[in-house]
Amino acid sequence: MIELLPLFLFIFVFIVLLAGYPVAFSLAGSALIFAVIGYFTETFDPVFLEAIPNRIQGILSNELLIAIPLFIFMGVMLEKSKIAEELLDTMGQVFGGLAGGLGLSVTLVGMLLAASTGIVGATVVTMGLLSLPTMMRRGYSAEVATGTICASGTLGQIIPPSIVLVLLGDVISSSYQQAQLDQGIFAPDSITVGDLFLGALIPGLILVGLYCIYLIAIAVVAPEKVPPIPADERKVSKELWMQVLTVLFPPILLIILVLGSILAGIATPTEAASVGSVGAIILAWVKRTFSIQILRDVMHSTTEVTAMVFMILIGASVFSLVFRGFGGDDLVREFLTDLPGGVFGAVLLVMLVMFLLGFFLDFIEITFVVIPIVAPILLSMDLDPVWLGIMIALNLQTSFLTPPFGFSLFYLRGVAPDTISTQQIYRGVIPFIVIQLLVIGMLAYWPSLATWLPKVVYG
Template sequence: MVDWMPLLLFLTVGLILLLGYPVALSLGGGALLFALLGMALGLFDPAFLEAFPNRLYGIMTNETLIAVPLFVFMGVMLERSRIAEDLLDTMAALFGPLRGGLGISVVLVGALLAASTGIVGATVVTMGLLSLPAMLRRNYDPPLAAGTICAAGTLGQVIPPSIVLVLLGDILSSSYQEAQLKMGIFSPDTVSVGDLFVGALLPGLLLVTLYVGYLVAVAWLRPDAAPAIPHAERTIDGEAMWRRVMRVMAPPLVLMVAVLGSIMGGLATPTEAASVGAVGALLLAAIQRRLTLAALRDVVRRTTIVSSMVFFIFVGAAIFSLVFRGLDGDRLVTDFLTSLPGGTWVAMAVVMATLFLLGFILDFIEITFVVVPIVGPVLLAMGVDPVWLGIMIAINLQTSFLTPPFGFSLFYFRGVAPATMTTGQIYRGALPFIVIQLLVLLLLAVAPGLATWLPDAIY
């Protein structure tokens, strides 16, 4: 019974979540029920719950987590300033003369939005509303159009400043310190959000390159699936086109350089860079004359809702973590992973497979707050590089977000797709991009330097 209690806790919380109850209340409430059951059976020491006030205070005073509302504010403000619409119109005009050019535009704009907002749902919905009608109107293959938009939207999981990487950086930092203590190492070294931001750049660019390469190949092999924009529909060309490209591209690129460049150059912490991004988004909206009191009120409201949800889940996850450890769940996980034949590689494969499956039913926030603190210290104590682990988890979750039948990106897209586009078409369109993401995940597994080389070279 003792060994089954942590597993029953995990399964019970998962069942409560599937019934549709709020995540934070499911985590905290389910954990407290098992704490009471454990105390009644003499299996749980209530002293574990005495650590909760310190955990809560740690959340409140964690400077890294301040970056979450700031990056959310930046992303929502850029969305309200209609930067996606301007970028898509301009990139479509630039690449439109090429076969597959509109699809390439969607991928590149998705990457720019990912680097500007870091919010997957907003990117998928925005790109679906803006680009899908244009792609279908120009006779793009519906599955190809759907897959391109869904895949481009998930880039916000990996390309910094990703909210996923901010949360993973904080969790992995704690897990790394815990792993060092288990190994008897007392070192101030840790993993930062900046390390993950820098480490994600090369894998993110590789994903974008492979997406574009796939679209070029489809356009070459099946010209009817991704036709060029007819010459009669091109309203701008030549020098006027490049002036428009510079005018539209310059503001988001300057903002990206200000945020990521300040981190990579050691001029600012991720939290300080997030504040630069928030102010920059405000200035960008003001320059474009789209900063109104109503818009600002809506952005602040939406930022508050998202940030409150994140931190409320963090509180529930803290209770869950304490009870799970109090029921000796961390020991069970450690014994299981360390006893697997094949050592670190097999343990890593099992964890990646588990996270992939959990990505079907849980959002990245729940997985980051609940699962990563459990498996992270074990893997890090086995010698896994924390930056490599963080990027692997991020791309893994990105892949599960795109995988039928439960991928969240597909759900977002289904909500804005026309009724004439079937769910089967959306699923078929996503499959080639899933293969690309799995290929990148495999490349990262055999060549960890893709994630670790740049942070090591800079820091």
């Protein structure tokens, strides 16, 4: 019974989270309660708790994590300054003459918002508020409209540069170093966020491409579900291309500069995020949508999300210390290595567990709590860290899209009109879930989809 205390700790935390208590305090508080129990039962050495100040200091002094508030600021500024709304209107005009053109516009704008925010909830809510009324007014099927918005909103999991990949890169890098040290390699190599950005590019573009192919297929088979914008509502060619030049080009250029500087090694993610934040302010100022009130709102939203992320990270650090103090990592390692099917069986089980946890926990909690426990064990089985990171991101992206508990479904339900039923939203996302599973299968069968580009660029 005593050796199962790590398992009881994990179950207890999960119950506390489901009860609705704040994540950061649930993690740290549950861990400290079990540490006290372990101390009195002589199954836990309190010396592990002495590492908490060093862990917190390491978190606060991690230069890479400074990129998080900067990327959040960049995305929120692009959203609140109405740039996202102008992007959607412009893309709708470009593709509006085609059946399914508005759906393609939503997908592509979702990709751009994903690259700028990386926050699933923010993207889904923004797209739901801006595009859903327009799509329904144009005669789109409710299933196609809601499915497209939910799927496009979850692209923030995989399209770089995003805070999701920044967080995942930091955790996977630490796990990779830990795995090498566990194998007796005392000068461990590491991976960077740039590796994950490059690794995510091809799978992300494949995903967007398959979304577009699906919408084109609907336009061919059932054009009445995705009608074009009437000719009298479309802008003339010269006016449209001027709008493309002034509305679409600057944000795309900003994203390319931010991502390109990281991939080329010219700037660190933190430096590139700083440039992106300043660039977002300049774009808002040029478009005359910048004001002190908007700046205050953006800073308030950025502070809220950043405080949440760092508090969860601190709570997760306390949890992982206590979990290791109980020998939980050894328990998990023995369980995974003894599974039938070897490496395949271990990866399959971990992915299934993460998929189910994605129904109840946000990506941030899973990244800071679950991945540090299982990733070093999987990486010690000679798995490629970039491939594993992209598989995790795609897996959780699918989880956030899957009924009945997918987060993106709840986000859209919160802003969708009552005339659209929850069942219509569920039916709408099913084809996109199939596409997600297809891409995961492709990545599992051809790992080079994630590993080839980083090796070509960085050697």
